[in-house]
Amino acid sequence: MKPRRDLFGKEYITETIDSFEAIWNLGKDDKANPQIKWFYDVLNEYFSTINLSHPVIATEEARFKRIINEMPSTAFKTQTAKSIPYHRAKQPVNNVNYAQFYDLCKQRRSVRWFLDKPVPRELIDNAILAANQAPSACNRQPFEFRIFDDPEMVKKVVQLPMGTSGYGHSIPVMIVLVGNLDAYFDERDRHVIYIDASLASMSFMLALESMDLSSCSINWPDIEARESKMHSFLNLKPYQRPIMCMGIGYPDPDGLIAYSEKRPLHQIRKYN
Structure with a gap:
């Protein structure tokens, strides 16, 4: 105030x-x-x-x-x-200018072909620290990153979402972002876990790019049977919800990336 x-x-x-x-x-x-x-x-x-x-x-x-x-x-x-x-x-000013940040955003694209190379957990943790700086309602941070880097575990979890059948075998690290509804007491806030987790996810993916790692965000389907399987696999509490999945790793330089043309500015913004 x-x-x-x-x-x-x-x-x-x-x-x-x-x-x-x-x-x-x-x-x-x-x-x-x-x-x-x-x-x-x-x-x-x-x-x-x-x-x-x-x-x-x-x-x-x-x-x-x-x-x-x-x-x-x-x-x-x-x-x-x-x-x-x-x-x-009174805080130090970051010297990253807009052009540099825009280039980083353009560099980040969904990568589906990764090198068979271990990802240091220290780098993943660094990216999570950056993600946790994202805004969240009342600073509740109602999410957690469930990380799988054991090859046998990755094989199992990569089958739970849909749309991974052509490239899932290439993913060295699989992440499930989980939302925690116990941070809220009112039904009006039930959607907040999706907003806050999405904000954190974008920061996480950009942080990965800054460390020469890439990612592929994977939609989580709202299908009861798959919800049940994920809850069982992760041993989730009744108040926890899977938000999205993500494959991460070192990008294969020989793997192609889908060209995604973005809509022009005038189609996605309106003033007043």
């Missing part, structure tokens, strides 16, 4: 402190977890700037202090950088 109001959040601060107390107690041995630090820092900043004269705010501030004092931690209190809102202008 700009400018910040003297009093805000009183309608849900009690629920927030309830959640904080549960997480703080559960994470008693994991106080270095950056998300617990973020939770702590935001609430600490909130109570240091809010008008404490309101009885609900005063009550919850006292409860927040009691939770901290009853189970103190030094895991991050000595850190000077706080996980609170900051001014974008």
Whole structure:
């Protein structure tokens, strides 16, 4: 909020402190977890700037202090950088210009022919770290990457989606992106896992390209029989849904890539 109001959040601060107390107690041995630090820092900043004269705010501030004092931690209190809102202008500016980024986007194409060459897990993890910087509703990050690089496991999972029968044998690493609906409590948000996972997937694929790896996004069919097979294969929870699959690896320089002409600008955008 700009400018910040003297009093805000009183309608849900009690629920927030309830959640904080549960997480703080559960994470008693994991106080270095950056998300617990973020939770702590935001609430600490909130109570240091809010008008404490309101009885609900005063009550919850006292409860927040009691939770901290009853189970103190030094895991991050000595850190000077706080996980609170900051001014974008004060952050380092990336020197990637538009032309370079556009070239990377054009370079990324669906590759279906890969080299028989192991993909280092470190590179996959690097791409996932980049993917996790993608925006997600309320920063819930309601997805996870299920990665298969064992050849026998890849042979099994590559058969679960449709459309892989001509090139599936070439895929060295198969990924299933899974959405977690337990991050939400209202039916209005049931579609959010698809939006957030898609945003993360695009960042993931671009990150792969920057490391000389390629990918092929594979549609997940909304067919009950295949849903059941994937749930069984991945041992998914009732609240989890497969979002999409993806084959990744080092591109075979002799393999052809389908030429995909994109629609012209005037067909895909309208102002006002």
